[in-house]
Amino acid sequence: MPSGRTHEAINLTFFAGLAAGYAYAKSQGLTQEFETLLSPQTVTLFSLSYLVGSFLVTPDLDLAENNVRAKRHWGLLGLLWVPYGTMFNHRGMSHTWILGPLTRLVYMAVVGLALAYAITFLAPYFGYQVQFQAQLSSNWQELALGALLGYYLSQWLHLIADGIAPDHGRKRRKASRPPSTKPNKN
Template sequence: MPSGRVHEAINLTVLGALALLGLEMQGPAFWEDPRLLPFALGYLGGTFLLSPDLDLAEKGVRASRRWGVLGLLWRPYGWLFRHRGLSHTWVLGPLTRLGYLAFLLALLYGLLQGVSLLLGASWTLALPPWPEEALWAALFGYYLSQWLHLIADGIFPDHDLKRLRRPR
């Protein structure tokens, strides 16, 4: 199986090829597409921060080291999912990492709300509105980065179906 560096090199090569293809097809207008930045952020986030290898609970794994000290927060994720198990599936795997990240952010939000109540302060979280197409572009970029990782690991879309059809 490829190392983390190889996975990253594959993903960055494909991203560069996609950029060249888009530039060739659309010309300079390609850089003005409002979906480009969300796609690239989703893709790079999926490549470097939300790698399928976060299911390795061991200390010092490249996928969790990218988070620095916060990499410790991904240890329970590794305990929940065995390596190349559910977390290495085509649809649910990336969804488990997004769900786990949402859970961590909700915990942080709750903690900050609790501290602000103790201090007698109040605040609200105001997120800027995102166009729906930007969210879809970011999600597609994220999933594409995950799928490239799985293909490099030799896991193809029909992987789970083959396992289900196999007699026990």
């Protein structure tokens, strides 16, 4: 099983290949057809989510109750991932192709909302007034798709490097093995 550092190297190499391919396609005028889909904003968001998924939000956060590389990249905020690590067995549901990456998105949304709520609730005691406002830009669908694609692609590369097939989830349910032990190899 590749170490955290190896996973990052694999993901970065693939990203460099993608970027080179994109630059080449652009220079040949091949991207023009997809101009609306490949707006600079979407491409930027895709790249950002891919990098976030490669360094900060990886499947191996299921080991966050120990000391894992992705958790260390968060600094002190890495502590926020400890409950995720205790909830998920290493290479269990966290390492499935569709649900696995989704568990981390949902987890971040829940933790983010809880933090936002705590901040708005506590700020007045310190003499501050905080308000969170969401504003959707008109092309939010393409942006969301770009972000999701970038994130999922980074997760899938991790799973491929781990040697995990897309039907991992189904196999797991069928076998219903006892919870795996948790080696800390990262």
